[in-house]
Amino acid sequence: MGDSRPVYQRIADDLRQQIDEGVLAVGARIPSRSELKRTYAASDQTVDRAVRVLKAAGYAEGQFGRGVFVTDRSPIGSLLRTGGEAVDSPFAARINGGESVTALLWEATSTTTGAPPRIAERLGVTVGERVMCTHYEYLTDRRPLQLATSWEPLALTEGTEVVSPERGPYARRGVRERFAAIGVRVAGATELVGSRPATSAEAEVLGCSPGQCVTVIERTHHTADGRAVETSDIVVRADRWRLEYRITF
Known part of the structure; x- marks a missing residue:
């Protein structure tokens, strides 16, 4: 039986196999x-479509005026999703080799806005209710590693010392410590x-192609009675990061 795959898919699959087997090494054209x-x-259109598939999967990237080159897809490390550090911080990671991220820098911008429908649902508030929205960009060795956006109801924090996650005496202290300071x-x-x-926008910051797969973690902090106090979206490149969960019995 002949190959029933569309030609563009066959070209993309063949190139992926060559990359996976090392025939086309990282950095190769x-x-x-x-x-x-x-x-x-x-045809031109078929070949171009195959290359677009390869780029969208994270196997290759275009360099203006030079061509298309094989990208490095080896995992940078693991995002730790178990334990206090992971629960309290948008960024908890281990770089390959077993070392934790130490030389970590991040930039953050906070603005007051109305809660969009999906965020209102996660926080248990009405659509349009005022929230503090903070955008984070995490970097190490000048490499963008992770994006995160956090939302907190201003009904809980407005007028307190923790209204802005990145300013005041509790800046950068983590959700638990900041909210504990106001009795929550x-x-x-x-x-x-x-x-x-x-x-x-995400692709530009994370160094990948638009449409390439990213992993998104929707995390919501809550009190013992289930009241949500913060929710966030954490975004990383799916081809460069693994999620690490530890399960004990």
Whole structure:
């Protein structure tokens, strides 16, 4: 039986196999359009579509004026999702080799806004209710590692010393410590893990192609009675980070 795959898919699969097997090493140039057309007896459109599939999967990236090159897809490390550090901070990670991230820098911007529908649902507030929204960008060795966006109901924090996560005496202290300072005990957090294509803005920061798969962790901190006090979206490249959970019995 002949190969029933569309030609563009066959080209993309063949190139992926060559990359996975090391025939095309990291940094190697993908065969040019004319070379691929000749090899597969394909049209410009078919070859271009195959290369787009390869880029979207994170196997290759274009360099203006030079061509398309194989990208490094080896995991940077693991995101630790178990224990107090993971629960209290958007960033808890281990770089490959077993070392924790130490030289970590991050930038944050906070603004007051109305809760969009999906955030209102997660926080248990009405749509449009005022929340503090904080955007984070985490870097180490000048590499962007992770993006995160956090939302906190201003009904809980407005007028207190913890209204801004990145300012005041409790800046950068973590959700539990900040809320404890205003008499709110955070008892735990719930996480939902999913994936989706990267937006253009996320791709630019994370160093991948728009549409490439990213892992998204929706995390919500709550009190013992289930009241949500903070929710956040944590975004990382799916091809560079693994999630690490430790289960004890």
